[in-house]
Each structure stands twice: as C-alpha cells, then as structure tokens.
Amino acid sequence: MTNTDIKNKIETLQSDLTFSQEDGDMLCIEVSKDTLKDFLTKLKNDADLSFDYLFALTGMDFGEDLGVIYHLESTKHRNLIQITAKISDRENPEIDSIHEVFPAAYYNEMEAHEFFGIKFKGHPDLKHLFLPEDWDKGFPMRKDYTDVNMLVR
Amino acid sequence: MKEEFLTDQLKTQEYFLNMGPQHPATHGVLRLLLKLDGEILRNVDMDLGFIHRSIEKMCERDTYKQIVHLTDRLDYLSSHINNEAVALLVEKALNIEVNDRIKIIRTIMDELTRISSHVLWWGVMGMDIGALTTFMYGFRERELINDIFEETCGARLTMNYNLIGGLRYDIHENFVKRVKDFVAHFKKKLPEYDKLLTGNIIFRKRLEGIGYISKEDAIAYGLNGPTARGSGVSCDIRKIHPYSAYDMVDFEEAIYTEGDSYARYKVRIKEMWQSLSIIEQLIDKIPEGEYKVKTKAVIKLPAGSFVQRVESARGDFGVFAYSDGQKFPYRFKFRSPGFANLTALNKMSKGLKIADLVAILSTIDVVVPDIDR
Amino acid sequence: MILNIFTDIHELLLGLMSEEAAHILELVLIAAGYLGIFAILGLLLVWLERRVAGFFQLRLGPNRVGPMGLFQTIADALKLVSKELTGTVKADMQLYKLAPYFVITTALMSLALIPFSYEIHAFDINIGLFFLTSVSSIGVIGIFLAGWASNNKYSLIGGMRTGIQMISYELSVGMSIVTMVVLAGTLQISEIVEIQKDGWLIFKGHIPALIAFMVFMIAGTAESNRTPFDLVEAESELGAGFHTEYSGMNFAYYFLAEFVNLFIISSVAVVLFFGGWLSPFGITDSIPFAGLFWFGIKVVGVIFIFMWFRWTFPRFRIDQLLTLEWKYLLPINIVNIVLMALMVWLGLTF
Numbered sequence: 037m038t039n040t041d042i043k044n045k046i047e048t049l050q051s052d053l054t055f056s057q058e059d060g061d062m063l064c065i066e067v068s069k070d071t072l073k074d075f076l077t078k079l080k081n082d083a084d085l086s087f088d089y090l091f092a093l094t095g096m097d098f099g100e101d102l103g104v105i106y107h108l109e110s111t112k113h114r115n116l117i118q119i120t121a122k123i124s125d126r127e128n129p130e131i132d133s134i135h136e137v138f139p140a141a142y143y144n145e146m147e148a149h150e151f152f153g154i155k156f157k158g159h160p161d162l163k164h165l166f167l168p169e170d171w172d173k174g175f176p177m178r179k180d181y182t183d184v185n186m187l188v189r
Numbered sequence: 190m191k192e193e194f195l196t197d198q199l200k201t202q203e204y205f206l207n208m209g210p211q212h213p214a215t216h217g218v219l220r221l222l223l224k225l226d227g228e229i230l231r232n233v234d235m236d237l238g239f240i241h242r243s244i245e246k247m248c249e250r251d252t253y254k255q256i257v258h259l260t261d262r263l264d265y266l267s268s269h270i271n272n273e274a275v276a277l278l279v280e281k282a283l284n285i286e287v288n289d290r291i292k293i294i295r296t297i298m299d300e301l302t303r304i305s306s307h308v309l310w311w312g313v314m315g316m317d318i319g320a321l322t323t324f325m326y327g328f329r330e331r332e333l334i335n336d337i338f339e340e341t342c343g344a345r346l347t348m349n350y351n352l353i354g355g356l357r358y359d360i361h362e363n364f365v366k367r368v369k370d371f372v373a374h375f376k377k378k379l380p381e382y383d384k385l386l387t388g389n390i391i392f393r394k395r396l397e398g399i400g401y402i403s404k405e406d407a408i409a410y411g412l413n414g415p416t417a418r419g420s421g422v423s424c425d426i427r428k429i430h431p432y433s434a435y436d437m438v439d440f441e442e443a444i445y446t447e448g449d450s451y452a453r454y455k456v457r458i459k460e461m462w463q464s465l466s467i468i469e470q471l472i473d474k475i476p477e478g479e480y481k482v483k484t485k486a487v488i489k490l491p492a493g494s495f496v497q498r499v500e501s502a503r504g505d506f507g508v509f510a511y512s513d514g515q516k517f518p519y520r521f522k523f524r525s526p527g528f529a530n531l532t533a534l535n536k537m538s539k540g541l542k543i544a545d546l547v548a549i550l551s552t553i554d555v556v557v558p559d560i561d562r
Numbered sequence: 563m564i565l566n567i568f569t570d571i572h573e574l575l576l577g578l579m580s581e582e583a584a585h586i587l588e589l590v591l592i593a594a595g596y597l598g599i600f601a602i603l604g605l606l607l608v609w610l611e612r613r614v615a616g617f618f619q620l621r622l623g624p625n626r627v628g629p630m631g632l633f634q635t636i637a638d639a640l641k642l643v644s645k646e647l648t649g650t651v652k653a654d655m656q657l658y659k660l661a662p663y664f665v666i667t668t669a670l671m672s673l674a675l676i677p678f679s680y681e682i683h684a685f686d687i688n689i690g691l692f693f694l695t696s697v698s699s700i701g702v703i704g705i706f707l708a709g710w711a712s713n714n715k716y717s718l719i720g721g722m723r724t725g726i727q728m729i730s731y732e733l734s735v736g737m738s739i740v741t742m743v744v745l746a747g748t749l750q751i752s753e754i755v756e757i758q759k760d761g762w763l764i765f766k767g768h769i770p771a772l773i774a775f776m777v778f779m780i781a782g783t784a785e786s787n788r789t790p791f792d793l794v795e796a797e798s799e800l801g802a803g804f805h806t807e808y809s810g811m812n813f814a815y816y817f818l819a820e821f822v823n824l825f826i827i828s829s830v831a832v833v834l835f836f837g838g839w840l841s842p843f844g845i846t847d848s849i850p851f852a853g854l855f856w857f858g859i860k861v862v863g864v865i866f867i868f869m870w871f872r873w874t875f876p877r878f879r880i881d882q883l884l885t886l887e888w889k890y891l892l893p894i895n896i897v898n899i900v901l902m903a904l905m906v907w908l909g910l911t912f
Contacts, residue, residue, distance in 0.1 A: 057493055061281075064494055090411050091498075092507055092524040107496060107509065107524075111408055111422065114429050118494055140411030143235075143532045166238030166561065177246055206715050214798045228719065228880060317798045319789055319877025325619035385874070391790055392876045543719070544879045547799050 037113050039063045045085055049078045062107075062116045069121040073132040076119070079108060080137055086112050090138040095148030097178045098122060102129045102154055123154065133159035151177035201226050206543075210239045214317055214547040217557035221534075221546075228542045233535040241561040248521035253279050253488045254353055256521065260508075261347035263523060264559035266306040267502040269298050272351035274508045277432055278497035279353045282490045282510075289434070290478035291355050293471050296434035297368065298341075298350060299499075300464040304375070305334040306502035307457050307464075310554045314454065315386050317551040318395055323386055330378055333371050340367065353488060355481030368472050372465055379461060387458065396451035400537040400549035403448055410533040414504020414526050415460060416553045419453035421446035426500040438470045453552040489516050503527050503554055527559040592684055600670055603825055604818035605635040610862070611821070611869055618873040645810035650713055653807065657711035662808070662815035664704025669819040669826065672698045676829045677751055679839045679853030690751035691743060691830075695736055698785075698826065701819070702728040705794065705804050708816075712807040720803030723880060724794045727784055730887040731791075734781035737895035741774040741902045742767070742834045745911060755838035764835040766912045770902040775835050777891055777898070782827040783871055784883070787820060790875040791883060828864040829857075836860050 037045075039058050046053065046065065053075075054066040067075050079087040087108035096103040103122040109115065123129040133156035135142040145156045146165040153175040156162065164171060174181050206223040209215040218239035224232035244263065248256050253275070260271035273295055280287060312327025335345040340361045342350040350357055386392050402412070407420040417424045425442040427435040443459035445452035490512035498507045504526030511520040530553045537553075538546045571591075575584040609624065609632060616623025624631030649658055674685040675694045687693060702724055709721015745767045746754045754763075764771045784791035795803035805816045832838060837860075839853025846852040878886070905911050 060493070062494070062496055089408050091496075091505070092509060092522065094509060094520070094522045096511070096520055105494075105509075105511075107507075111424070116496060118496070138411070139406075139409050139536075140529060140532055143528065164238075165236070166241045168238075176243065204715070206719075212801065315876065319792065319796070319798065320875060321615075321789075322619050322873050325621060329620055386876070389876060391878060391882075394882055395876060395879060542879060542881070543799050544793075544796070544877070 037115055039115075042085065042115055042117065045082075046079070049082065050075050057118075062118055064118045064120065066120045066122070069123055069131045072119075072121045073134055073137065076106065076108070076134055077137050079117075079119075086110050087115075087117065088112075090134075090140040090144075091116065093141050093144035093148065095152035095154055095177065096120075097152060097180075099179060100124070102126060102152055102178075104131060104148060104154060106134075129154045130157055131155070132157050135159060151175055153178070203231055208546075214550060215557075216313065216550070216555055219531075219555060219557050219560070223543070223546070225543070228544075230538050230541055230543065230546060233538055233546065235531065235534070237557075237561055239561065240558050242558075244562050245521055245523060248518060250517060252516050253490065253518070256518070257351060257353060258349050260523070261349060262558060263525065263562060264501055264503055264506070264527065264556050265346055266309060266556055267302050267506075268347045269302040269350055270499055270501040271506060272349065273299065273433070274497050274499040274501075274506055276351045276353050277499065278495055278508050278510060279488060279490065281497060282493075282495045282512075283484075283488070285354050285482055285484065287355060287482055288476075288478045290476050291480060291482070292434040293437075293475050294356060294360055294480070295351065296438070297468055297471050297475075298338075298348075299433070300467045301334050301337065301368070301371075303502045304461055304464050305331050307461050308334075310457060310502075310551075311382060311386070314551045315392075317547050318392060320386060320389075320392070323382075326378075326382065326385065330375055333374065337364070337367050337371065340364070352481065354484040355479070357481075359480040360475075365472055365475065368468060372468055372472070375461075375465060379458075379465075382458070387454075393451060395544075395548055396449065396454055396552070397447075398449050398451075399541060399545050400450040400453075400552065401448050402533055402537050404446070406533070406536060407448070410536065411529040412504075412533055413529055414500070414502075415443070415456040416453055416504065416530045416533075418442070418444045418456045419450075419552075420448040424505060426498050426505055430498060432497075432499060434471060435467075437474075438467050440467050440470075450548055450552040457554075487516050489514060490518065498524075501526060503556060503559065504530065523562055525559050525562060527553075527555045527557075528562075531555055531560060596670065596673055596684060600673060600822055601639075601818070603673075604821045605639060607821040607825060607865065608635045608638075608817070610865070611872075614866065614869040615873055618870075639814065642810055642814040647812055648807075648809045650807050652713045654711040654713065657707050658807075659812075661704045661707035661711060662812050662819075664707065665701050665819040666704075666815045668697055668701040668704070669822040672826045673822060675751060676826060677755060677833065677838055678857055679851055680752075681851060682854065683752060686750065686752045688748075688750045691739055691749045691754070694751075694826075694830065695732070695739060698823070699728070699732050701823070705816075708808065709804040712804070714807050716800045716802075717804050717806050720794050720796070720800050720806070723796075724787070724804060726880065727787075727791065727793065727883060730884060731781045731784035731891075734777055734887060734891045734895055735785055737892070737899065738774040738778040738781065739830070739834065741770060741895070741899050744899065744902045744906055745771065746834075751833055751838075754833060755840060758837040758840055759844065761912060762835060762837040762840075767902065767905065768912070770898050770905060771835065773894065773898045774902070775831070777895055778831060778834070779867065781887075781891060782831065783868060784887075786824045786827050786868070788824065788868060789872040790878050792872075792877060793880055793883060796877060824865060824868060825861065828861045828868065831864050832857065832860040836864075 042063055043055055052068055057064040079085055087110045089109040089111050091107040091109045094105040096105055101122040101124050106119040108117050123131055133145055145159050148154050149162045150164050150167050203224055203226050206225050208223055209220040210218040220236040222234040244259050257272050257275045260275050261268040263271050308327045308331045312324035315323025338348055339345050342348050342358055402420050404421045407417045407422050413424050428442050440463045443456045445455050492512055492514040495510045498505055506526050507524030509522040510518045513519045537549050575587055613623040624634035627634040627637050672694055675690055677683040705724045706721050709717045742763055745763055764775055787794045805813055839857040841856045
C-alpha cells in the first residue's frame, strides 16, 4: 500500500487528524491525545490496515508540549506509520495507556514515564524501570533538565 | 491435577528471589525479581538501568557523525550493524547515494558480525544449559572473525568501521582470501556444533515445548528477530525492507513455527548457514571503486521524522531521529530489539522452573547494554 | 620385602610401649596416612579434571606450575588456606560451620573401605559394601545443612535439590550394587575382589551386569553431583548452589570432598565390575603392591568417563532428573535384580 492509500483509508476511520511527510517512506499522523487509544485500536483491528506491531514508543519533549510518538507497522502489508500525540500540560501530563491494545507498550510506557514524567492512565505499575527507586531529581530526558555532571555544548 | 494437589493438600508459601544484577545467567547486569513457589515461577519482574548511559540524551548534543560511534556501545555484539543503521538513516535523509563497493563490503561485514554474535550466543547458550565446552568451541570461530575485523579496521569489537557515506578505511588486501578461508572453515565446523549440542537428547528435552509464545502474542509483544521467527513471524528486515546489498543476494529467511525455545535455537543455527551463503554470494562480487563518498563537514538533517531499521543479530534494530533542521538531532531514539524481546519474558516463563527461565533468557539472547541504552 | 615394613613398624612400636598404646598409635598413624591420601587424591583429581577439561575444550589447562602444571592445584590449595573465612551475618553460625565436616568426614570414612591393593586396605569388614553405602549417604546431610544454614535462597534451593537428588539416586546406586552382590555372594570388599580372579564380574554376569554397570554409572554421576546432574551447584542458575556463602578452606572442603566422592564412586565401580586391584589374567599377581598400579589405572579410566560426561553433556532439569530415576532407572533396576537372581540360580553366569 502506498502512503496515499493508507491516508485515504485512515481518514475514513477518524476525522481529527493531521497528516505530514506524505511523500516520505513513512506517513506521519498527529492525533489528539483523548482519541489516541480509540484510534490505535481501530488501526489495529481494521482488516485492511492491520497495524498490529508496535515498533517503537518514544517519549518526546517538544519544548512547549510533551508528547508520545508511536511507530506502528502492519505485519501484513509492511507499512510503517508514525502517530504523534501531544500533551500540552507540562506539570501533570496524562495520556491513555495502550498496553491493553499493544502489550509491547507496557515497559516502553514505564520508560517514557520515568524519563519524561508522562503519566499513562490505566497503566498498573508505573514504577522506576531504569532509574534508581529513590530518584527524585526530575525527568532526565526533558529539555529543561539540568544536572551538575551534564556536558552542555 | 498437580496444581490442585499442591493447593489443597500442601501449604506452600510464595517467596521472592532476586536474580542479578550479578548473576551468571543474566548476561551482564540485568536484574530479575522472581516470585517463586518452590521452584515454579509465578511472576517475573525486571529492574533495568544498571548500565544505563543515557545515550539517547547524549545524542541530542552530538553531531550525526559523532552519533555513529556511540551506537557501538549499544549492542556491542553487533556494533557494525548498529553503526550502519545511523549511517543509512542520514544517507537516506540527505539522499546520499553510496556505490556498490561500499554496499557489498557493509553487507559482508554485517553477516560476519551476525555470525560472530550467533557463535558467541551458541557458546553461552550451551553454558547456560550446563554444557561448558560449547563456549570454547564458539570462541574458536569467533576469534577468526575478530582477526578479520582487526585486520580491516584495527578493532575487534566496537569497530566504528561505518561512516556516514561510506567506510572508514578500504578493505585490507587479504580480506577476500581470509573471508573465504573462514567460510570454508566454518562450513566444516557448523555440523560439529550440531553434533555436540543440537542432537543431544538432554539439550532437546530442556528446550522443546519450553517458553512457548504464539505467533499472535509474538506480534502483540513486539518480538522481533530470531525470537519472533521462532514463532513463525516473518520479520526479517533484510527481506522486508532491504538495505545495503541485501537486494542483490538470494537467501532464505529462517522461520520455524513451533514457538518454543528449541525453535528459536534452530532459527539462529539456520541463520548462520544463511549468513555463510550471503557472504559466499558477495565475496567475489566486490567491485572496484571509492570506499567513501564525500560528505559535508557539518551534516544537517532536514526537519522531520526519520526511521531506519536494520536487522541486527538480535533483531529489528531501529533508529528514529526527530530533526528540527539543526546539526544536532532534536530527539534521537534507539529502538532496541532486546528490550522488546525481554518484555515477553514473563509471558514465556510463567509456570515453568528456574532452570527454564535461564534457558529462555538464553534463547531470546539478551545483551544488556542494548536494553539499557 | 616391602610387605615386611608394616610388621617391622608394628614390632618397633611394641618394643617401645604396651600393646594397647601401640594399637592406638597405629590407628592414629593409619588415620594420618589416610588424611594424606585424601588431600593428595583431591588435589590430583582437581588437576586431572582441569587437564581433561582443557583437552575437551581446545585449550591447555594448567601447565605452568611444576611439570604439566602438577603443582597448580597445590598453589590453589595454599591460596584457599590463606583466604579469609567469610559468611553471612544472618547465617545459623553453628550449623554453618559444622556442615563441611559432615561432608569431609563421610568422604574420609568411605575412603577407609577402598581397597587400594591387596595390602593397603584399612577397614575390611564383612558388611563392607553395606557400610560404604550407608556412610556415604550421610554426606548429604552436610550439603543439606549448608543450604539451610547459609540463610541464602540460592543455597536453600541448592540444598533442597540435593535432598531430592540424593534420596532418589541413592536407590539406584544401592540397587545396582545389590545386583552385583547377588552375583558375588558376599558384601566383603576383599572377597568380592578375590572371586574375580578367574574373570571380572562384568564378564561373569554378562547382560544383567552390563545393565547394572550402566545404571551405576548414571546414578554414580548423580551421587557425585556432576554434570549432567549438577543441579545442586548449577552455576548458571544458582550461582554456586549450596556452597554460595562458603569461602576459603570451608569451600575447599566441599571441593575436595566432591572429588574424593568421585574417586570413591569410581573405586566401587572398579571393585564391583573390573576386578579391583587384580591384574588382567593375573600377570602381576605375585608382585606385592602391583595391585596399586592396576587399581589406579582402572580408577583413572572410570574417572575419565565421568569427566567425559561432565564436559560434554548439558544439565537436566529437576523434574527430568526425577523422571529419569523413578520412571526409568528404578524399574529397570528391579527387573535387573530379578534377572540376575535367575541367572545365578540357573547357573547361567560364567
């Protein structure tokens, strides 16, 4: 399937989407964080698209907003798409957990939580995975994080 | 029946066992928290980060040329393939065309890396199951590959041989001969591996039916590489999204459908044969030409998102760059194959025994620096 | 001529002191001698294991200290002696310190029953084999105690595994010994050897003896906690199993006892199946102490087979271990005893 096919198909599923990089090898979609879980479920269950493989879940700090980027692949058609969900609240960022739809997201969400402070609603165990259990110095992967040992260019 | 008897007639108490970070079976500094009932696993939880170096954050202050070298330190057993992922990503984003010589040399080195990683895995696999001799057998062949690497680029493990737009050095004049010698040698030695371990009845009983994961679950948990191919998922990036010279060669994707540890074992053994065949097809085809394409001193990626996936020895290694047009990436993410494979560990090992956990951990072939990044 | 040395010493002591005192002194001397044998055997076997391992693993093994690295294990032993004895704070200290002595004492006691040659056989009683099996089964208490008293979960799992494994495989070892006793008609070790003068028992008893030998080898490997039955230590699963918390000499006791047990198992195999100290076709039976040579050769041969197992096979899982014993070895053994009894009754043995 070409990017245009995917775009046309996806547009029938949901309306509030922004598309970009349509001529690249990967279609980028931005979706509101409130409809994200529904949207991903639809993408997974749709017979024609079947984006069933969560390739990567990336926490993001866009400067103003925080966000999560999901890369989904269809094991049938082998198309990769990128889905971005932005969260505007930096103090108490919340987004729906998708680990029920994609079990692969479980540990990735824990990673995004501890490095970006993004709370995944519905995730049963958002404990520290990489950082020490008593870590309280903030969220290291955010752009505004500073540390005395950090090399700044 | 067994379970009912346990709960009805005997009082048992579940307890926690801390496995790692210093433990022979965790291949480095992985920490597993086991919830056990006697020797039966009730739950496997993991605690990571003992070797976390925050490479993703470091990449945000490094130029793209510098990032290539950082990737060596992720999955150190397939360092060449990791380097290639970043190099390919930048080449794709900037439309840098490399010639066939570079592509073929890269592919041959990829496959040598894969063999050297699988050979080490095979040795450690035997050791985890209790056959100590396999480790030495594995190292015998690994040494030969490392010698080839050393002669080519001066390093044996973290090679830094790939650059954006080519290779650091041209191949050594002995390269072709030594690779051919190695292929001939390894073809004789691989059946020896089967004799020592694969056919052993104890070994097979230890792996068959253990750590089963279905095809659907394998996809849902994001398994990749040989681990997923043992469950019948076709996921070889070399086939699906060919890069470098993989579209010039003819090879078979190693897939077994049993979904147990033994299937994963067989996948890797078969992959070694396929790697040999790929090297054989390419080694005589290295054309004359430049080994490096001229690139700008300062590389700036256009704004946007870029993903490059390669098939590392452990699976689907992905690099995701989010660029805002500067010379440093805004966000650089490594999609680690080992991390994804490890997420299914609990699913695979629940209800089995400690010894099975060790075997499963071995067949999903974790490298902890790759998981911790 | 050399035979006379013992009587000379005896007479010398009698001349110096009363008969009881001389008797006790002789016992002490023999015990000291056996301690020496114990230490030397342990060290030699460790050296042999490392050389054999090197041979199997495409490497050299120890080859720097002394000729062919013979003194390497002595250097290692000195290192172990000089090491600090550490332990966990929460360990049950009395049991923790007591445990190694169970293992080492039982190994030493069993050693007394081993006939090195016609002349060197410290304790030859009429229930020799029975005594040997009962004594060597006490050793498991030491391992069990170590697992329990270390207050470490890995040690505990190792200890529990030992309990299961030892109790199960003790049966098979015992049963295969009984099979051979049916053929030999005596429990006294020296007599068992003597009746093999016209042919080793493995040939005399042919089919059932061969089966008994195979079962004995399998169960013997399990008894001495060696691969493929080394679940007790299983370094890839349990770190070091029951002796995780032991250091220095306490660890060395376990280490040495393990190798001496290997020697004892091999010696029993040699006595029961390969004619003990007897030379093939009686070629050197008239020479005193020649038995020592033949016994040594045979034991090293059997030990080599055990080492071959160790460096080739992967390890069993605990349930597979029990399946093998209770579902295969034990039934085979029982049938085999009946078969052997029938053979002896019908006079079908050679």
